[in-house]
Amino acid sequence: MSTTDHIRLLVLQEFRLYAEDKDGAVARIVAATPPGIEPSLPLLTSIDDPRDVATLRALHGGESNEIDVTQHAALGPLVWSWAEPKHYGPRITERSQSPPSHFRLAVTESGINAGSDPTVMLGKGTDNRATGAPIGLVWVGAPIGTHAGLLVLLGSYGKAQLRRDPSGWPLPLSRDLGVRIYQSGT
DSSP states (O other): BOOOOEEEEEEEEEEEEEEEOTTTTHHHHHHHHHOOOOOOOEEEEEEOOOTTTEEEEETTTTTSSSOOOHHHHHHHHGGGEEEOOOOEEEEEEEEOOSOSSEEEEEEEEEEEOOOOOOOOOOOOEEEEGGGGOOOOEEEEEEEETTTEEEEEEEEEEOOOTTTOOOGGOOOOHHHHOOOOOEOOOO
C-alpha cells in the first residue's frame, strides 16, 4: 500500500539513556504512546551502543509534530540527554497491509540530495530468498532545511537478528561515514 500521498513528515527523536534498557521500561513507555494515523514504531536501539536509542514517527496532514510532553515526562528520569528532533520530508513511504515484526533504521547527515525527487524503479526480486527477509515497510526521508543526509527505515518479517550482530551491517564503514544504525528489539 502506498502512503506517499498522505505522509507529510517523518520525525526522528534520538536520545541517550543513563543505562541500557535491559528490563524494557523505556520500550514500554514508547509503546504506550498513542499512535497517530500511522501505526507506532517500537523503540529503536543503536547497534553500536545500546544506551543510544531513537523513536520515529510518520505524520499525516493535521497531525502535530510537537514533542509528546507526557512521553518526555515519563522518560525523563531514564534519559541522559535529548537530541533536537530532526524532521525529514518523505521520499519513499511504502508499507504492506500487515505490520512488520522488526525494524532497522539508518541515519546520516552526510551525502548530498538532488534538488528533485528521483524516479524510483523497483526491479524484480531475486529468487534466492535465503539472503534476506521479506520487507513490509520502507520509509526514506531527506532532511528538511539542509541538502545533506538521509533516513532509511526498513520493516521486515521473521526473526530479528541479534542486537549487535555485525554481520548484518558494515559497522566499521558506517562509523567512518557517520551513519547511525538502530534496530528494534528481538
